[in-house]
Amino acid sequence: MTDQDTFTAYNAATGLPLPGNFAEATAADIDKAVRSAEVAFEWLRECRPQRRGEFLRAVAAKMRLREPEILARCELETGYLPERVRGEFMRATGQLELFAGLAEESVWDVRQFDSGNPDRKPFPQPEMRRRMIPVGPVAVFGACNFPLAISVVGNDFVAAIAVGCPVVVKSHPSHPGTCKLLGEVVDEVVAEMDFPEGTFTLLHGRRPETSVALVQHPGIAAVGFTGSPNGGRALAQACLQRERPIPLFAELGSTNPVFLAPGFLAPGILAPGAVENRLEAIASGFTTSLRFGNGHMCTKPGVVVMLDRQAKAFAEAVVDKMHAGMPMPMLSAGIADAFDQGVAKLADTTGVDELYGPRSARSDGAVPPDDQAASFGPWHRDARWFAVDAITAAEQNLLHCETFGPVSLLIRCTDEEQMLWVAKQFKGSLTATLHVDQEDAAFQARWLPIAERFAGRVIYNGWPTGMEIGSATHHGGPYPASLDGRSTSVGYASLDRFVRPVCYQGWPEKALSRV
Amino acid sequence: MTDQDTFTAYNAATGLPLPGNFAEATAADIDKAVRSAEVAFEWLRECRPQRRGEFLRAVAAKMRLREPEILARCELETGYLPERVRGEFMRATGQLELFAGLAEESVWDVRQFDSGNPDRKPFPQPEMRRRMIPVGPVAVFGACNFPLAISVVGNDFVAAIAVGCPVVVKSHPSHPGTCKLLGEVVDEVVAEMDFPEGTFTLLHGRRPETSVALVQHPGIAAVGFTGSPNGGRALAQACLQRERPIPLFAELGSTNPVFLAPGFLAPGILAPGAVENRLEAIASGFTTSLRFGNGHMCTKPGVVVMLDRQAKAFAEAVVDKMHAGMPMPMLSAGIADAFDQGVAKLADTTGVDELYGPRSARSDGAVPPDDQAASFGPWHRDARWFAVDAITAAEQNLLHCETFGPVSLLIRCTDEEQMLWVAKQFKGSLTATLHVDQEDAAFQARWLPIAERFAGRVIYNGWPTGMEIGSATHHGGPYPASLDGRSTSVGYASLDRFVRPVCYQGWPEKALSRV
Incomplete structure (x- = not known):
């Protein structure tokens, strides 16, 4: 380190330097x-x-x-x-x-x-x-x-x-x-x-x-x-x-999985659960939580776990709401790069489908470069949303890889057992969330002992973003939380x-x- | 590691093997x-x-x-x-x-x-x-x-x-x-x-x-x-x-320093303090604590800090009591070796005096090999006690080097200020002890804020060995405690x-x- 070593800050919306020079602290500065x-x-x-x-x-x-x-x-x-x-x-x-x-x-x-x-x-x-x-x-x-x-x-x-x-x-x-x-x-x-x-x-x-x-x-x-x-x-x-x-x-880091309980009352008896009873509200809550601060939240819902048979309706409701958002700046060139790499890794994984991509991709469903977002500013990125089956998610280690920014992954499960199996794959997270109604009581009872094993905060019918600061707050959890x-x-x-x-x-x- | 890898235990008093073979755990054992x-x-x-x-x-x-x-x-x-x-x-x-x-x-x-x-x-x-x-x-x-x-x-x-x-x-x-x-x-x-x-x-x-x-x-x-x-x-x-x-x-590890308050009431006025009022009791308590379990205690009083002018009477009282003890086995050949090395390092440091050495050294004051102790058993060692001035102790880094076993170091200080200066040199210890009487109130008030900085347990007129297990117990402290x-x-x-x-x-x- 030399005493003259300085750096500048950047306007996240334009990528251009802002006024002011900041001197890299020297050993003498630190010692003092x-x-x-x-x-x-x-x-x-x-x-x-x-x-x-x-x-x-x-x-x-x-x-x-x-x-x-x-x-x-x-x-x-x-x-x-x-x-x-x-x-x-x-x-x-x-x-x-x-x-x-x-x-x-x-x-x-x-x-x-x-x-x-x-x-x-x-x-x-x-x-x-x-x-x-x-x-x-x-x-x-x-x-x-x-x-x-x-x-x-x-x-x-x-x-x-x-x-x-x-x-x-x-x-x-x-x-x-x-x-x-x-x-x-x-x-x-x-x-x-x-x-x-x-x-x-x-x-x-x-x-x-x-x-x-x-x-x-x-x-x-x-x-x-x-x-x-x-x-x-x-x-x-x-x-x-x-x-x-x-x-x-x-x-x-944390992927903050959100589980949407499937709504089975008992084997062989099917009753509508949280997803079917409150589809719009849950879709809206998820989209808001994902887009909040352009996904720059340690508690961003990076993973949603639900039944495959309920996923289509949920995805449609979410994508509809996603369209109301727009590209926003990432915090820095480095974070924008890391986001692009994380998104590319997901997009390139066999078995991963894109549910929501850049705004320019809306009509034809293709996955074009992020040109549209770039026209807002060099670090602007729109939200991205992907889906994958549970086995691929676990095998490709997609459950733990947090990509900072507005991207999330939907895990489609064949049944309730597979949802609980997915829950057991998580090793550490700041939060775990369950959306659940009366009909999901049996699932809830089985999910909670698994979720508390890997999470520091376990949320009932809420969203991980927006933390209360109190005596019962816990913002931490098993590694990597x-x-x-x-x-x-x-x-x-x-x-x-x-x-x-x-x-x-x-x-x-x-x-x-x-x- | 091979599956056949076994070892035996030893009789500490004789150094001879005891019955029984113990298999080194294999990777498979650990995994199971x-x-x-x-x-x-x-x-x-x-x-x-x-x-x-x-x-x-x-x-x-x-x-x-x-x-x-x-x-x-x-x-x-x-x-x-x-x-x-x-x-x-x-x-x-x-x-x-x-x-x-x-x-x-x-x-x-x-x-x-x-x-x-x-x-x-x-x-x-x-x-x-x-x-x-x-x-x-x-x-x-x-x-x-x-x-x-x-x-x-x-x-x-x-x-x-x-x-x-x-x-x-x-x-x-x-x-x-x-x-x-x-x-x-x-x-x-x-x-x-x-x-x-x-x-x-x-x-x-x-x-x-x-x-x-x-x-x-x-x-x-x-x-x-x-x-x-x-x-x-x-x-x-x-x-x-x-x-x-x-x-x-x-x-x-821990050296568990014990401070014997000097007994000044105010500058220019001299009053007898803990050492003079309770010389025999403190000497006896120290000797018992040092020799307890042959010094194999994490809370062994490894350092005593006191005024030079009070040290001679204290040393005489302690040495007198030391003679009532005898060589005891160290826990293993390795621990006996480490003890010998730690003792040799102290004995060889310029400025360090031996106050109590092997039983065979009593009459002439020399520092002979540990022949007498060895006649009890190969790992038997008698207690050792050394003294040094405060400056040398700090310069030679003698305050923090714990030698496991029955050895302790007396730090002679020129005055109250130097005793407090020594206290500030400690970085981490399980315990810090003060022996103090009414006359030492001023010293006590200055010592406590220093001692609690480096110790997990601060003891008043007691000894570090013999811990109570309760709700207020703390057995830990800044590194290396x-x-x-x-x-x-x-x-x-x-x-x-x-x-x-x-x-x-x-x-x-x-x-x-x-x-």
Whole structure:
């Protein structure tokens, strides 16, 4: 890395460079940021949690003062629709204020007390108290797809600051300008509230070695990461190879299968189930969920599993609704390329049919190049929808390959048994969804124990996109949903990533008053 | 690996082979064990937690029926004193019964509920419930030093079975005969209680590649490991390199520093503190803790930090008590060798003084070979105690090098500030201990925030050996105490390692009655 190494951001709608240069963080930048965070940690861990709550609220308030500027830059860098960006802005500010409240209540500090017994033989039993303390400076890598809510001031930031951990953020190279504005907001709050400078540092970078250097700095105590499985695994490797290994909390990839229950009441007796009872509503819900944010969602419904005999009517209803959408920009040239490759892999697989393709393909049903989409902008892509039978899907390993963007795969099953067999093939997913009516009760009872085995969130008659942030939220799951399915990157329990227990044995309670 | 590959166990007191041959597990053995565990998991996760509690109680009861046989073999393989083995037997059976109770109460299943709001705009808010489910088959590697309580039926076993995870144990090669007896006990309970065969499998092995093959079997969902930092890191690497990475919960190494507070009330005013007020009691407690189990404890007090001016009287009191002990067997030839090397490294470091050496060295103060100890048995070693100044200890990296066995290092400090400076040099330890009296209140207030930074358990006027197993127990800490300081291998919270959260979104509560 040289000190002069800079890069620019791009307008996702036009592919043209945007104003501003962003300097790749050097080893010296990283060292300065982390050393400064270590100093800040001494103060931040001891300051009243209420102060940290006030800090998070102040960040939200200052974001609102600069809202138009932030939204405008974010729209340019992402190509998202204004309402999508505005929605994420509200989620990010709401999350800051929610976690301010959690900080004020120190909800993560679940305490345990074991009473002692001075008369126990052969040794007296000491009193023991278990409390939670922050781990130290946290490195944060934001997601490409949530420049406001999983980024500089996003889920990892709010959790780390709330518990008392300073944060060093590496901006995502596809929206460094948005990150820069958010970083200025935080810097101003740090200065105005007289927090130590190292409470927060924003670094830029697009090289893998910059990320590795950050997580391998000895002062970093934990890492929050949202990105690809390959990227996450590489950083996990870097974390393990340190002199002192540290945990990487990584949310990686997911196909988020949606199962449409078949509606059998009992063998030999056929009753209409969810698909037949609510065809239009389910088709509409699916299309909205798939197209939301142009499919740039970790919870995009990438797979639908249903009976072959119900698939035709469902496909017709969905395709009808797909036509109301239009090509939208992908987040970057690289993501557009990856999307094209993922789509080509599906389209080229023997046995895979295209159900919905580029707009120019509507009338004749062929699979032409994406010319029509390209006329909107170089990174614009329309939604794509494919279908395949269950056996081919499993054999060709199509159930686990997440292609980021507006593409989904319908799995046609011969019967209920095959649907459950498909369910058993999934290894890890953020979510699993079941659409079900009264008539599907028997299927539901068999599906749930399978689905909870591979998913972190199991959804009943809903859609995986649009997550609630609460005490019961779990955004994680067996790999590749996350590296360790026990942790969540969203919700109250995300705080638990950045604290660890300490057992105080035999201490008089008043000696622990500061803890 | 060939099918014929076998090994034997050794009598620790004589170094001679013991009866019995143990076959190195083959790839086929591992595959059979894990596939069988996967089948058992389907049943075990769905069975009532009370059944799993009864199972653990039955294992304890059957252990008691075979107690004399188990104790006898364990004494031979470890060379531990009968009371040490008997004490561990009681800890192991007590732990089985304790976790039976925890299973019956499903204490790990801390549930969360977020109420919904059907009237929320623009989207209704679904109800969400978070519950904990078992992760799947767990591979367990027992510790060399706890053949009963951190082994076949030990801490990892009780935690995994309690939550509903089958277990595949690899016995420790230094006590495979003890493991075999315990394995027979569990096998009999499995058969008598009609549990699925794959609930439990015991494998033997002494080759690293056998351990790697076990953790890399696709059916294994998590690993419990107690051993050396190098061994733990190698297995963590193997877990990360799987197609589906899994967590390794590893308890590794620790020097467990003990600080003797200096007794200053305020600058310029000198008052006697803990060392002067309780010299004999502290010297006696230290000697007992160091010699306990011949120093084969992960919580052995490997470092004592105190004022130079108080060290002479303390050393005299300790050496006096050391003489009451005698050489005891190390657990294996390899551990005896490692002990000799660790001791030699200390003895050869410029600036390190020997305070207590082999019995033959008492009169002249020289550092002779361990002839006297060797006359007891080839692996017998007496305790060793060294002293060094704080600067040398830090510069020569003596604070973090755990040498397994009865050796400890006294760090002489010039003043209170240097003692706190030493405290800041520690990076990770299972425990940190402070001996303190009223006069030391100021020191205590400064020491605690430093100590909790590097330790998982902070002890007040006690000793690190002899851990309570309760809800507030934490046996883990920043590396090298464990790989991830958030997890504990002992105590109620050890259950949390083998469950993960699932969020049930929008489900009618009655649909979740089985969960």
